[in-house]
Amino acid sequence: MNQAEVTKLVSQLRIKVNSRLRKFRNPKGPEERLNKLRKTVTALIKHERIELNYPRADEARMYAERLISDAIRYGDCHKTTMEMADYWLVEKQLIHKLFKVLAPRYENYTVAYTRMLPAPRSYPGYLKAVLELKGNPYPSLLPDTHTNRNLIHNVLLDEAKKAYRMQKYKEIANKVEDRVRAEAQAAGAQSSQPVDVKSNTENAEVSESSQKELNKEVEVKDK
Amino acid sequence: MFSTVPKPCIRSISNRVKGLTSLYNARSCTSHAGKRADNMKKNMTRYRFIYPEFLPDPKIDFRNPVREMLERNDMIARRHQIDIPEFYVGSILAVEASDPHTPGKVQRFVGICIQRKNCGLRANFILRNIIDHQGVEILYDLYDPCIQKIEVLRLEKRLDDELLYLRDALPEYCTFDPNMEPEILPEDGDVPVNPIKVKLKPRPWLERWERKNLKGLQDLGLNERFYERARAVATPWEKYDLMKEYMRTIPEEEQNEILGEVQSKLQKLDVTKKRQKRKRVFVKPTKLA
Numbered sequence: 001m002n003q004a005e006v007t008k009l010v011s012q013l014r015i016k017v018n019s020r021l022r023k024f025r026n027p028k029g030p031e032e033r034l035n036k037l038r039k040t041v042t043a044l045i046k047h048e049r050i051e052l053n054y055p056r057a058d059e060a061r062m063y064a065e066r067l068i069s070d071a072i073r074y075g076d077c078h079k080t081t082m083e084m085a086d087y088w089l090v091e092k093q094l095i096h097k098l099f100k101v102l103a104p105r106y107e108n109y110t111v112a113y114t115r116m117l118p119a120p121r122s123y124p125g126y127l128k129a130v131l132e133l134k135g136n137p138y139p140s141l142l143p144d145t146h147t148n149r150n151l152i153h154n155v156l157l158d159e160a161k162k163a164y165r166m167q168k169y170k171e172i173a174n175k176v177e178d179r180v181r182a183e184a185q186a187a188g189a190q191s192s193q194p195v196d197v198k199s200n201t202e203n204a205e206v207s208e209s210s211q212k213e214l215n216k217e218v219e220v221k222d223k
Numbered sequence: 224m225f226s227t228v229p230k231p232c233i234r235s236i237s238n239r240v241k242g243l244t245s246l247y248n249a250r251s252c253t254s255h256a257g258k259r260a261d262n263m264k265k266n267m268t269r270y271r272f273i274y275p276e277f278l279p280d281p282k283i284d285f286r287n288p289v290r291e292m293l294e295r296n297d298m299i300a301r302r303h304q305i306d307i308p309e310f311y312v313g314s315i316l317a318v319e320a321s322d323p324h325t326p327g328k329v330q331r332f333v334g335i336c337i338q339r340k341n342c343g344l345r346a347n348f349i350l351r352n353i354i355d356h357q358g359v360e361i362l363y364d365l366y367d368p369c370i371q372k373i374e375v376l377r378l379e380k381r382l383d384d385e386l387l388y389l390r391d392a393l394p395e396y397c398t399f400d401p402n403m404e405p406e407i408l409p410e411d412g413d414v415p416v417n418p419i420k421v422k423l424k425p426r427p428w429l430e431r432w433e434r435k436n437l438k439g440l441q442d443l444g445l446n447e448r449f450y451e452r453a454r455a456v457a458t459p460w461e462k463y464d465l466m467k468e469y470m471r472t473i474p475e476e477e478q479n480e481i482l483g484e485v486q487s488k489l490q491k492l493d494v495t496k497k498r499q500k501r502k503r504v505f506v507k508p509t510k511l512a
Contacts, residue, residue: 003342004278004473006271012474019283021466031460066465087463 008080011069014112015061022059037063042090044114045098048136051119054127061114061131063088068113071103105135117141263483270482273309275339276346276365277485278473294343295481299488301366303495307373312336313381313417315399316350318363319372329371332361333401337386351389353398358390376405380416382439391428392421 026032040060043050050057067088074081076099085095106113112134119128130141145151149158271278277298279291301307310316317333334350337360341347346365351358363370389397396419408415420441423432433443434453443449461467473481 002280002282002471003275003340003346004281004478005471006275006278006473006478008468008472009475009478010469010472012476013469017283017466017469021470030458034460034464062466062469066469070465084463084465088465 009073010066011073013062013065013069014110015065015114017062018058022055024056024059038088038090041067041088042094044131044133045089045094045102046091049130049132049138051128051130054118054129057116057129057131061116064114064131064133065112067098068102068106071098072107075099075103102133109134263486266486267479267482270486271478272311274482274485276342278342278478278481280342281471281473283470291343291481295485297344298366299485299492301368302489302492304368305370305372307365308375309414310336310348310373310375310378311380311414312339312384312386313379314375315377315403316348317372317374317376317403318350318361318370319374320363320367320370322369331401332359333376333399333403334359334361335386335389335397335399337389337397351386351397352401353394354401356394358394358397360390374405376403378406378408378414380414382416382418383437386439387430388421388423388432388435388437388440391423391430391432393424396421 024033024036026036036056037060040050040052040056041064044060044064052060067084070081070084076082082095085098086092089095089098102113115132115134117130117132119130121128132138132141148154277295279286313336315333315335317331319329319331322328322330332350332352334352336348337351338349339346344364344366347362348365349360349362351360353359419439421439422441423443426445431449431453432440433445433449434456
C-alpha cells in the first residue's frame with residue numbers, strides 16, 4: 001500500500017493497462033528493455049503501422065499512448081515532455097512529427113490513439129500483432145462492413161427507408177386526389193364544363209415536381 | 224494548463240498554444256462560472272497535497288472501487304469526530320492519544336513527521352523526537368480512534384519527501400521541546416519550505432544515504448569509492464519509463480473525480496462545524512462555595 005504520487009499529473013490512458021510490465025529477455029540488463037521498446041515506439045511513430053510479436057506490441061502500445069497523451073497534455077514547451085520525446089524517439093525528426101502532426105490529430109479523440117489487431121501466426125504458439133496509429137493514410141485492415149446489405153442494421157435501415165418512402169407517396173397521392181376533386185367541384189359550380197386537357201397536364205407537372213421534392217427529402221433523410 | 228518554460232522548441236506551435244492559453248484565461252476571467260471553475264481547479268491542486276491519503280493505491284492489483292469509496296466515507300466520518308489538520312513531512316506535530324497500557328490517561332507526544340505512508344484508512348505517519356538523549360519514534364495511524372487530538376506546532380515542508388535520514392543525523396536536528404507553542408502562519412500563503420541541510424553522524428548508518436539522491440543532506444564526507452559505487456548502481460533510465468511513472472500515480476481525471484467528492488463532503492463538514500461553534504453559548508460558571 002503506497003500513496004499515489006501527485007507531483008506530475010498524467011492523463012488517463014484509453015487502453016487496458018497491464019497490472020505489471022513485461023521484463024523481456026535482456027542480457028544487457030534492465031536498461032536494454034527500454035532500448036528495445038524505444039526502437040518499436042520510434043518505428044510506430046515513423047511508419048504508423050507495424051507488424052511484430054504480440055508481447056512487444058502490447059508493451060510498446062502503452063508507451064506510445066503515454067508519449068502521445070503527454071505531448072497533447074503538456075505541449076512542446078514543457079521541458080520534461082520534450083526530454084521524454086527526445087529519449088523515446090531515436091530518430092530526431094520524429095519529434096517534430098509528434099508535436100506538429102500527431103498531437104493536433106489526436107487532440108479531440110476520446111478513444112485510444114493506437115489500434116492493435118491480431119496478425120496471422122508465423123509458428124504455432126508465437127502470437128503476432130499489427131500495431132498502428134489511428135488516422136493513418138493506409139487502407140483499413142478491418143473488412144468494410146459498411147456496405148454489406150445483409151447486416152442486420154443495414155437491413156433495418158433499408159426497411160425503414162422503404163416505409164418512409166411509402167408513407168410519403170401515399171401523402172402525395174392523397175394531396176393530388178384532393179386537388180383534382182376540388183378543381184372538379186369548382187368547374188362544376190362555374191359552368192358544368194368538362195375538365196380541359198390543360199389542367200390535366202398541369203396536374204401531371206405538379207405531381208412531377210412533388211415527386212422531385214420527395215426524392216430530395218428522402219436523400220436528406222438518408223444523409 | 225500549459226507551463227511556460229522559456230525554451231520554445233517549436234516556435235509556431237508554442238505561439239499557438241500561448242494564444243490558446245491567453246484566450247482561455249481571458250474567457251475564464253470574464254465569466255463568473257469560469258472563475259468558480261478556476262477556483263475549484265486551484266483547490267483541487269491544493270487538495271492533492273493536503274489529503275494524499277484520499278487517493279487510492281495506484282497499484283492495479285489492489286484497486287477496488289467499492290472498498291475505496293467505503294474507506295473514504297469512513298475517513299470523512301472520522302473527520303467529523305476529530306480535527307485532522309493539514310501537515311507535511313517535516314512539520315512538527317503534537318499528538319494526544321490514549322494508550323491501552325495507561326487506561327484513563329492521555330499521552331502527548333511532540334515530534335517531527337519524518338514519513339507519511341499508505342492510503343485510505345491505513346494511512347500513517349511517523350513522529351520522531353529525542354527525549355532524554357534517546358531517539359523516540361512513534362508510528363500513528365492517521366484514522367486511529369485512539370488518537371484524540373492532532374495539533375500542528377510548526378507547519379513547514381523540507382527538501383525531501385522522507386526524512387528517515389534523521390535517524391542517522393546529529394541529535395540537534397531532531398530534538399524538539401515537548402512544551403513547544405504552536406507557531407501561527409499567515410492565512411493564505413504557501414507552506415514554507417525549510418531549506419535546512421542536515422549533518423549526519425559518521426558511518427555506520429542504517430541505510431546508504433549517498434545512493435538516495437537526497438537534497439537535505441550536508442556533504443557526507445565519504446571516501447570516493449562510495450560515490451563510485453553509487454554511480455554504478457544508479458538507474459538513470461528509470462525516469463524515462465513512462466509506464467512506471469503512470470503506475471505510480473492516479474490519472475488526473477480519476478483524481479478530480481475523487482477529490483471533487485471529498486471536497487464537497489469536507490466543505491459540508493466545515494459548515495456544520497461553524498454552525499456548532501455559533502451554537503455553543505457561554506455558560507456562566509456557578510459558584511460552588
